[in-house]
Amino acid sequence: MESTEKALVLKVGRFREVDAWVRLFSPRKGIFNAFAFGGSVSRRRFLGCLDPFNLVAFKVRTDSAKGYTYLLEGSLIASHPRLRQDTERLGMAVNCVKFLEAAHLGPSGSDAAFSLLLETLAALEESEEPPRMMPLYFRARMAFDQGFALQLDACARCGVDLTASGDAQLLVEQGRLHCMDCRRWGHGASVHLGREALLVLRAVSVLPPAGWADIPVTGQARMECGRALDLFVEYHLGLTWDHGSFRRI
Numbered sequence: 292m293e294s295t296e297k298a299l300v301l302k303v304g305r306f307r308e309v310d311a312w313v314r315l316f317s318p319r320k321g322i323f324n325a326f327a328f329g330g331s332v333s334r335r336r337f338l339g340c341l342d343p344f345n346l347v348a349f350k351v352r353t354d355s356a357k358g359y360t361y362l363l364e365g366s367l368i369a370s371h372p373r374l375r376q377d378t379e380r381l382g383m384a385v386n387c388v389k390f391l392e393a394a395h396l397g398p399s400g401s402d403a404a405f406s407l408l409l410e411t412l413a414a415l416e417e418s419e420e421p422p423r424m425m426p427l428y429f430r431a432r433m434a435f436d437q438g439f440a441l442q443l444d445a446c447a448r449c450g451v452d453l454t455a456s457g458d459a460q461l462l463v464e465q466g467r468l469h470c471m472d473c474r475r476w477g478h479g480a481s482v483h484l485g486r487e488a489l490l491v492l493r494a495v496s497v498l499p500p501a502g503w504a505d506i507p508v509t510g511q512a513r514m515e516c517g518r519a520l521d522l523f524v525e526y527h528l529g530l531t532w533d534h535g536s537f538r539r540i
């Protein structure tokens with residue numbers, strides 16, 4: 292069966308000199324591998340397509356019996372040249388992709404994740420000074436979008452307005468925020484989030500990635516958000532960062 296697939300190139304490997312395998316992410320199929328025969332040499336069929344972080348419209352053939360997908364030709368929609376040349380931007384982009392791969396999204400959650408990743412890559416490409424928090428924001432937003440949204444405005448127990456009171460306690464396992472009066476009613480691991488950390492998380496949950504660079508963040512907020520999200524992602528998505536990659540626990 293042949294179809295056209297808009298996909299982001301995540302990784303490219305070469306074999307047999309002229310052939311390539313490509314790991315792709317598409318909104319329809321999620322993450323999948325495909326073969327490009329003659330991919331390394333065929334300038335005509337894959338002109339400038341087979342590089343990481345390229346967005347490409349591929350014509351693909353799927354052999355359902357064997358479970359293989361073949362790329363027949365590609366047409367480049369967008370690339371991220373600045374991101375590929377700047378090691379800091381590249382490192383953050385790779386971190387986002389590693390998280391995405393580890394989270395093992397099936398095709399059902401891929402549409403939202405695809406948009407989020409593309410917007411995040413565009414922000415990393417275009418922002419004059421992308422904040423170091425970008426990968427963390429990406430993880431937070433992806434978790435929120437995949438059904439682990441946090442109610443960030445009100446105490447989950449007494450309903451008090453947290454935008455006014457400031458501090459809160461994140462109950463990691465329950466995925467709830469309690470005000471300081473109710474924090475003793477939580478159980479399991481919990482993390483304190485000050486006013487600034489809450490403002491950061493609220494901004495990340497509503498702003499598109501292009502706006503994340505403008506979120507003011509203090510050292511304290513960075514630390515609190517980092518700790519809270521690490522524990523949250525570890526508990527709810529079962530992933531932990533270990534020696535340069537995400538590991539399922």
Ligand SMILES: [Zn+2]
Binds near residue numbers: 447470
């Ligand atoms: Zn309360």
